[in-house]
Amino acid sequence: MRLHVGCAMWSLASWQGRLLPHPLPPAERLRAYATWCNAVEGNTTFYATPSRSTVETWAAQTDPDFRFIVKLPKTITHEHRLKGADEPLRAFLEAIEPLGPRTHALWVQLPASFGPSDLGVLGGFLQRLPRTWKYAVEVRHRAFFSDERSQRLLERALAAFDAEWVPFDTVTLFQSPPTSDAERDAWTKKPRLPRRSRALTGRPILRYLGRDATERTVEGWQPWLDTVAGWLREGRTPTVFIHTPDNADALTLARRFHDEVRARVPELDPLPEPMPNEPLTLF
Known part of the structure; x- marks a missing residue:
């Protein structure tokens, strides 16, 4: 029985020399973090798709049972709003492939303006995704929390693809x-x-x-x-x-x-x- 815990990042200036060894080269910082926690939020991928070689260094620094919850780039979720983003999605999936089983879930964080009327778009997007990975969705539109019908519709859309609500x-x-x-x-x-x-x-x-x-x-x-x-x-x-x-x-x-x-x-x-x-x- 295992509980995975972690933080929003694996390197922070205030940790260096106080919690983690210092100095440490960038290629060793995740390895040090992984002795403290067994999971991390992959927030950096929201801002840019990393190179495959960079992701290979992440895999090399962690055990196969370490968990990455990797956020889809904002070009897909916020700029394209899950539509017409096949090329950036393909590039992203190819880049993170070296993580292998460490990719516990791909994390679809949606903007606050993405509401109940967009659930058809979300369902269509999840349907097109490869079943190689598991998926998790974070919504921020208040209707999903305050309106029972909207909540049920979202849960139904996620359940159809075994996706988690974060x-x-x-x-x-x-x-x-x-x-x-x-x-x-x-x-x-x-x-x-x-x-x-x-x-x-x-x-x-x-x-x-x-x-x-x-x-x-x-x-x-x-x-x-x-x-x-x-x-x-x-x-x-x-x-x-x-x-x-x-x-x-x-x-x-x-x-x-x-x-x-x-x-x-x-x-x-x-x-x-x-x-x-x-x-x-x-x-």
């Missing part, structure tokens, strides 16, 4: 006014939507955003501990990503979330011990 829980962030520059920035950029905890497949994916203060973040994820423990007992294989506005302690928080779930499900496999933050030497 919730982004930002409730804790918006519970009280921001107290730092990072929190103020997150307030302007992150979606303000109700919490959703229903899994559609055996592979639920959760994105949770807390606060810069550790105690606020931990307090906010309490409802998720029983939910994730329940998924595990049902035989599901969840992946949970822990965010904070500045992400300074996201690595340690992801491991703490895993530990707190394991306290409820003792048969859960533990995470390995992380790499020491001192650079390795010969003597």
Whole structure:
């Protein structure tokens, strides 16, 4: 039984020398991160399709059971809105192929303007995708959360292709006014939507955003501990990503979330011990 946990990135300046060894060449940073967490959000691919050789280095730094949830490029999801994007989609799928089984899901994050009237487009897009990969969809249109009919239609569209609905829980962030520059920035950029905890497949994916203060973040994820423990007992294989506005302690928080779930499900496999933050030497 395994719970995969991770962060929004595998390299952050505030981690270097404090949590991860420093200096580390770029080709070794993911390897160091993977001793802390066993999953990562593939956010960089949203902005540009990486070269195949770059993706080969990602695969070389991780074990086959490490999980990437890889985001489709914005040219496909936001600019083309899932229509007429065959060429950028082909290039993307070819680029990520070296990840092999590490690609746990391809993540279709849709803009807030993509609403219930667009579900036919989403269904057509999912139907054309190769069955080589599993898929997960994140929506941000409020109707999918506030209107039961729209919610049912989306769930039906996803179920037809065994695709998961990815919730982004930002409730804790918006519970009280921001107290730092990072929190103020997150307030302007992150979606303000109700919490959703229903899994559609055996592979639920959760994105949770807390606060810069550790105690606020931990307090906010309490409802998720029983939910994730329940998924595990049902035989599901969840992946949970822990965010904070500045992400300074996201690595340690992801491991703490895993530990707190394991306290409820003792048969859960533990995470390995992380790499020491001192650079390795010969003597």
